[in-house]
Amino acid sequence: MESSTTHSDNTRHRGNRHGRSEEARQAVLEAADDLLAERGFAGVTMEGIAARAGVAKQTIYRWWPSKVDVLLEAFTEDMAEHLTPEDLGDLGADLRVHLARLADFLTESDPGAVFRALTGQAQHDPQLAARLRDDHLSHQRTRDALPLRRAIARGDLPADLDVDTALDHLVGPIHYRVLVTGAPVPREFTDDLVAAFLDRHRAGPR
């Protein structure tokens, strides 16, 4: 939350040679988030963000190339702490909790809505798609994989498990419902995904 200003007094600067105004930055990110929530992606415009944030358009263009960059930063800031799976010491429990939280994040939360919008826009914009993958998705997949890696370390899963493919089987159907069919993603659905995964990979060898 502490921007890279050199001084550390309580007086908030409003933009000068030390760098940008943290105040303006926050106002822009919040305005973008609010507009997305209230009016949808098409309702997020540079003019709208500027007006709502009480900021000049040029200030937005100075720091963000486009409105998706604003949303991307807002998104990154919002989630950060979210969606890191707990370590309950049990693969099944870890996965059940994590997938349920993932489903909830994607379908219910505000940052989840931003994610859906950005993923939608990424279908039209390969550069955005790449940025989403590099800046966000790769980290999330690393977090998603934690329960599997811990289970492998414990010997609860075979050491040669194809983790990437396993993740796709686990989270793919959730994203599919969210992005394509629009069907709800209840706890039974995520639990069943975990059950299918455990059936195959843990029951087999034992």
Added chain:
Amino acid sequence: MESSTTHSDNTRHRGNRHGRSEEARQAVLEAADDLLAERGFAGVTMEGIAARAGVAKQTIYRWWPSKVDVLLEAFTEDMAEHLTPEDLGDLGADLRVHLARLADFLTESDPGAVFRALTGQAQHDPQLAARLRDDHLSHQRTRDALPLRRAIARGDLPADLDVDTALDHLVGPIHYRVLVTGAPVPREFTDDLVAAFLDRHRAGPR
């Protein structure tokens, strides 16, 4: 002015008391398709379609409410015959072939690109999402389900199988790769999906 219309009368009407011009309709659909292929979704504009099709904007608005409707109709027309699973008499074979064709359709084909664009846009537009589901997705899911229903009829799958959930497990990871991670979807991946499904549901009765 000579477009590839399907009918072959020598007298081409251009819109009059006989009803709408098939010529104009085809020109619009093709122009929209071409623009999507050449310049991406943002490059598809009503003005652009009209200019390219040699058609007045009003003519487009008369028959289609928005540009996504044009794309939707072009898409529907294009796919129709695609993606109806064959009946080889064997569940595993049916699914393997079908999922491989689905993956190929989504990642390689022109209508697949339209589908990705429309699904992307549907994230911003709930009405489009509903229309996509009603006009297209529901039919596709019915087709996707055919191998499962045949297997149930044959007794190769339990009668109480939750077909919807099963479909989500089968096609969800494919869509996830296509829409989210951008990873390729090779034959091994789709075959593995089928293997996981068969392990779980056919091994049981054995």
Added chain:
Amino acid sequence: MESSTTHSDNTRHRGNRHGRSEEARQAVLEAADDLLAERGFAGVTMEGIAARAGVAKQTIYRWWPSKVDVLLEAFTEDMAEHLTPEDLGDLGADLRVHLARLADFLTESDPGAVFRALTGQAQHDPQLAARLRDDHLSHQRTRDALPLRRAIARGDLPADLDVDTALDHLVGPIHYRVLVTGAPVPREFTDDLVAAFLDRHRAGPR
């Protein structure tokens, strides 16, 4: 005042394939005039004209390249009938009346204010200067010369009079006061200009 529409009913069209909207044209010209009168040249902006005229900016740009073109057209329309010297049959009387009216036009009238603004702007813009000269000034000088030409025809002035130079002597000091010194241009001043001219050119030969 009758624009070049082909039909002649009383129904005012609002822009279609027959051509532009006369309604919009008039609204733009009036708005520009009003703004110049109320807020000065800097207060005349494309956005301001559009807002005041209840017209889209694009409509202005469609027909006029810049705000000075709008003012130029407004000016041309406004003056037309003005400043054609009467024929009283007497050189002195003709000139005295005409110069007095010219002075009044330049210092008091609304179109005179537009003329001053345009002439001011022409100092920054050679193209505007050329257009002002070609479209307006040359015609005005032809009108200004009428009394002289009639006097020559009557034999009241020598046939070899340098009319251009004579005009400069007559109207130059008036413009100088208006544009440079800002001094008032009373009737005595214009009458004196005429007296000086007559002293030299008519009194001499006789």
Added chain:
Amino acid sequence: MESSTTHSDNTRHRGNRHGRSEEARQAVLEAADDLLAERGFAGVTMEGIAARAGVAKQTIYRWWPSKVDVLLEAFTEDMAEHLTPEDLGDLGADLRVHLARLADFLTESDPGAVFRALTGQAQHDPQLAARLRDDHLSHQRTRDALPLRRAIARGDLPADLDVDTALDHLVGPIHYRVLVTGAPVPREFTDDLVAAFLDRHRAGPR
């Protein structure tokens, strides 16, 4: 870095408690002049001057209220020595030389171009008009009047001559050509103005 500062200390201060930086002042004036010459009045912007002069915008605003003030100062500095009529002891000769130099100044010189631009801008800005009159024009008119006043003192012109009006007759047509018609102002034209003046005012007493 070597600018033409008037003081000649070896240590050039760059602005401190002793007062403003002469270096910065000169750089600003030169930059404004250069921009006017190269890009016209519209090309003279505060940002442009600052960038070209290597000076902060604030420094300009600290000393000049607007860009026309910068130009006005540059202009005043440039002309000063120009356009003071010589005393040849003969009214006709004095006037002929002076008007020719005036015409040349207005049409050919760099400061003449600045004068035209400022006079143009003054049509849009009454405050600038007043300042131009007070700071510059009044002095110039005093200088212009010198030959007349000397002739009056010598008895070559009537003591009750209306000097102001006489000046308007002499220099008005020149300014009119420069500012309005754009016609050239050759020596014959200025000589003829003098001839007309002498005819009227010197011939009388004869």
Added chain:
DNA sequence: CATTAAGCGAGACGGTACGTCTAGTCTTATG
């Protein structure tokens, strides 16, 4: 000789207007 205060370059800020683009509506003449 350290302090202090003014001028400086730098540059971010809230704004306004620019000129362009596309959306979606409307009107008319043609076939």
Added chain:
DNA sequence: CATAAGACTAGACGTACCGTCTCGCTTAATG
């Protein structure tokens, strides 16, 4: 009566300057 043509209102786009505001540096007179 559907069409091509195209003018219309509306509003977002991204850019250029405006004039204001810190900020940290430099510098010379003051204490």
